Amino acid sequence: MDLLIPDKTHDESRQGEALVLEPNGKNNGRKLYIESYGCAMNFSDSEIVASILADKGFETTSDYNNADVIFINTCSIRENAETRVRNRLKEFAGAKGKNPGMVVGVLGCMAERLKSKFLEEEKLVDVVVGPDAYRDLPNLIERVDEGQRAVNVLLSREETYADINPVRLNSNGINAFVSIMRGCDNMCSFCVVPFTRGRERSRDAYSIVAECQGLFDRGYREVTLLGQNVDSYKWSNEVEHVNFANLLEMVALISPELRVRFSTSHPKDITDEVLYTIAKYDNICNYIHLPVQSGNSRILDLMNRTYDRDWYMERVDAIRRIIPDCAISTDIITGFCTETEEEHNDTLTMMDYVQYDYAYMFMYSERPGTLAAKRYADDIPEPIKAIRLKQVVAKQQQNSYVRLQQHVGRIEKVLIEGFSKKSDQDYCGRNDKNAMVVFPVQEGYKPGQYANVLVERCTTATLIGKIVA
Ligand code: SAH
Ligand code: SF4
Numbered sequence: 001m002d003l004l005i006p007d008k009t010h011d012e013s014r015q016g017e018a019l020v021l022e023p024n025g026k027n028n029g030r031k032l033y034i035e036s037y038g039c040a041m042n043f044s045d046s047e048i049v050a051s052i053l054a055d056k057g058f059e060t061t062s063d064y065n066n067a068d069v070i071f072i073n074t075c076s077i078r079e080n081a082e083t084r085v086r087n088r089l090k091e092f093a094g095a096k097g098k099n100p101g102m103v104v105g106v107l108g109c110m111a112e113r114l115k116s117k118f119l120e121e122e123k124l125v126d127v128v129v130g131p132d133a134y135r136d137l138p139n140l141i142e143r144v145d146e147g148q149r150a151v152n153v154l155l156s157r158e159e160t161y162a163d164i165n166p167v168r169l170n171s172n173g174i175n176a177f178v179s180i181m182r183g184c185d186n187m188c189s190f191c192v193v194p195f196t197r198g199r200e201r202s203r204d205a206y207s208i209v210a211e212c213q214g215l216f217d218r219g220y221r222e223v224t225l226l227g228q229n230v231d232s233y234k235w236s237n238e239v240e241h242v243n244f245a246n247l248l249e250m251v252a253l254i255s256p257e258l259r260v261r262f263s264t265s266h267p268k269d270i271t272d273e274v275l276y277t278i279a280k281y282d283n284i285c286n287y288i289h290l291p292v293q294s295g296n297s298r299i300l301d302l303m304n305r306t307y308d309r310d311w312y313m314e315r316v317d318a319i320r321r322i323i324p325d326c327a328i329s330t331d332i333i334t335g336f337c338t339e340t341e342e343e344h345n346d347t348l349t350m351m352d353y354v355q356y357d358y359a360y361m362f363m364y365s366e367r368p369g370t371l372a373a374k375r376y377a378d379d380i381p382e383p384i385k386a387i388r389l390k391q392v393v394a395k396q397q398q399n400s401y402v403r404l405q406q407h408v409g410r411i412e413k414v415l416i417e418g419f420s421k422k423s424d425q426d427y428c429g430r431n432d433k434n435a436m437v438v439f440p441v442q443e444g445y446k447p448g449q450y451a452n453v454l455v456e457r458c459t460t461a462t463l464i465g466k467i468v469a
């Protein structure tokens with residue numbers, strides 16, 4: 001399926017990637033291979049896991065055949081996400097066959113969803129660890145070394161790993177994810193996340209600011225603040241209450257040279273205060289990921305999204321009013337339970353109304369245990385879901401192109417991230433609105449610096465231009 005995937009933040013369908021960190025000199029002689037699937041939060045969690053294990057002397061490797069411990073950080077959001085992980089586990093079986101002392105562990109959302117059932121189903125798995133139990137990993141590995149199989153899938157109401165300074169895996173030294181909260185209290189009827197990640201809790205605001213400051217001091221120039229619903233961030237101590245708008249401001253004030261992004265905003269919770277804060281600071285990017293899921297009020301009600309079509313449109317109007325030049329992206333589900341052709345059309349007309357810059361589009365996939373699985377029949381046949389998805393994707397491709405073309409002729413401030421994929425004669429980087437820009441390397445400009453780029457043309461996914469003084 002041809003989906004538009006401009007960055008790693010929202011791409012839950014991302015293939016696993018081996019994550020590698022620099023050795024830290026504490027070597028215990030054991031090698032860890034860690035692969036991450038799913039959303040940016042999983043990626044960020046893998047950095048926490050690597051940090052916990054680096055502290056115990058583990059080194060990382062990018063070759064699983066060479067590893068003593070293989071961890072796969074998993075996603076349960078749709079059935080095909082789980083199928084992909086099961087297939088990957090079969091591939092690990094070969095490596096374990098050759099090295100019986102090897103430890104294979106399943107981390108993350110799938111571990112949480114399937115719990116000890118995993119050990120019975122997948123005979124090769126030795127450790128199953130849910131997203132709130134990563135501090136226990138060294139003990140669990142020890143237990144496996146003693147010949148047992150180990151499970152910890154306890155969810156916590158407090159764990160935010162606030163004190164753990166994540167090691168950066170596969171880092172370009174410029175962009176980093178910073179987790180600001182965990183879990184979700186929303187109970188959208190299609191969604192497994194509240195079951196796999198537990199209750200919502202916000203991380204100490206000062207630990208977030210300290211982490212971002214540390215990143216900035218080490219040369220990073222962009223942080224993406226992560227949460228399932230960042231607008232419900234709330235943290236207080238004896239003297240102050242910090243909401244998401246306040247937190248954004250605190251991070252933005254670290255330096256005007258530090259770009260601040262965030263994800264995900266929930267249409268029911270995004271406030272004008274947040275929008276005014278974005279408008280006030282140049283370094284808070286004009287880009288909002290605002291998942292609509294459906295453009296029809298009856299379907300939104302069945303989805304338990306707690307907003308309707310009018311409410312969503314009003315929030316988009318507010319964004320356009322307060323931040324006139326703001327990119328908006330979204331998530332869309334096609335073929336949710338009982339969705340009629342007319343209701344599907346409401347999604348298409350919503351896309352016309354908003355003119356999204358990007359969209360992540362999915363067919364509905366029933367997840368066991370969710371409200372929708374319990375209450376409604378998954379009654380839209382797969383071929384119809386697929387036709388609707390195709391229509392949504394086609395519309396988005398048009399919209400994305402129109403949106404990109406609007407940049408042509410403009411001078412954009414781009415954070416240089418490195419060489420372009422195709423040529424080391426070109427740099428690539430993103431503008432404030434998260435669009436990828438490619439332009440010839442010019443003396444005096446290095447990755448991690450900003451450049452003013454005149455956009456001369458665009459392809460369907462990339463802006464192309466040149467540096468101007
Ligand atoms: N917290 C975010 C979404 C996290 S999950 C929010 O509230 O928007 C990322 C996306 O996966 C969702 O926005 C939704 O579009 C999609 N998704 C979640 N569950 C799904 C399911 N059962 N079937 C298909 N897509 C699903
Ligand atoms: Fe899932 Fe809804 Fe929470 Fe997003 S807000 S993680 S879709 S329950």
Ligand code: F3S
Nearest residue numbers: 038039075076077109
């Ligand atoms: Fe993320 Fe997938 Fe879990 S989207 S929160 S890794 S179910």
